[in-house]
Amino acid sequence: QVQLQQWGAGLLKPSETLSLTCAVYGGSFSGYYWSWIRQPPGKGLEWLGEINHSGSANYSPSLRSRVTTSVDTSKNQFSLKLNSVTAADTAVYYCARGQYQWLGRVDSWGQGTLVTVSS
Amino acid sequence: DIQMTQSPSTLSASVGDRVTITCRASQGISTWLAWYQKKPEKAPKSLIYAASSLHSGVPSRFSGSGSGTDFTLTINSLQPEDFGTYYCQQYDTYPVTFGQGTRLEIK
Numbered sequence: 370q371v372q373l374q375q376w377g378a379g380l381l382k383p384s385e386t387l388s389l390t391c392a393v394y395g396g397s398f399s400g401y402y403w404s405w406i407r408q409p410p411g412k413g414l415e416w417l418g419e420i421n422h423s424g425s426a427n428y429s430p431s432l433r434s435r436v437t438t439s440v441d442t443s444k445n446q447f448s449l450k451l452n453s454v455t456a457a458d459t460a461v462y463y464c465a466r467g468q469y470q471w472l473g474r475v476d477s478w479g480q481g482t483l484v485t486v487s488s
Numbered sequence: 489d490i491q492m493t494q495s496p497s498t499l500s501a502s503v504g505d506r507v508t509i510t511c512r513a514s515q516g517i518s519t520w521l522a523w524y525q526k527k528p529e530k531a532p533k534s535l536i537y538a539a540s541s542l543h544s545g546v547p548s549r550f551s552g553s554g555s556g557t558d559f560t561l562t563i564n565s566l567q568p569e570d571f572g573t574y575y576c577q578q579y580d581t582y583p584v585t586f587g588q589g590t591r592l593e594i595k
Binding site for chain 2: 406408413414415416427429430463465467469470471472473474475476478479480481
């Protein structure tokens with residue numbers, strides 16, 4: 370049973386860079402798409418982007434200019450960076466595993482990380 | 489972008505009821521549709537993929553149907569633990585889009 374465990378800084382100031390990492394335990398890293406999704410307080414789910422084991426990535430058009438994802442296959446980890454954060458980026462961030470691109474057939478989720486952006 | 493519209497926005501039902509949530513796509517997405525359950529302070533739970541396929545471990549009272557633009561999530565014999573917010577999501581076309589959510593309250 371694959372498990373995703375994520376971590377990263379929970380409190381940021383405006384203009385700083387959000388950085389989260391998700392580790393994959395108990396499953397293969399290759400052959401899947403590794404995604405980031407967020408949920409702002411009181412709002413719905415928003416897809417941020419995804420990356421596969423070879424480093425091919427897709428991003429939400431609304432965030433493409435600020436978001437990057439990366440993989441470290443030696444550690445079975447993938448990461449998210451979102452630069453120039455504002456209060457609008459305050460949200461719970463989740464990592465997830467999909468069997469197809471574009472968040473297709475997601476079968477595992479991280480536990481979530483609350484990121485608050487405040488001066 | 490493909491717009492996903494769910495109805496109703498809020499739903500109140502009793503234990504044992506049959507509940508149906510609908511999701512409409514702004515253009516055809518074949519059966520590239522997923523459903524999730526979201527509870528406060530919890531990660532989303534994947535319920536259904538490919539419009540009608542249940543993820544492993546999801547109770548059989550959950551079912552999904554539809555293709556093209558119109559989809560439904562049905563919960564038969566509603567249980568107290570089924571409260572939460574349900575989201576549909578299309579993965580037919582980039583970018584990924586979610587419905588706005590349907591909040592299910594247990595009477």
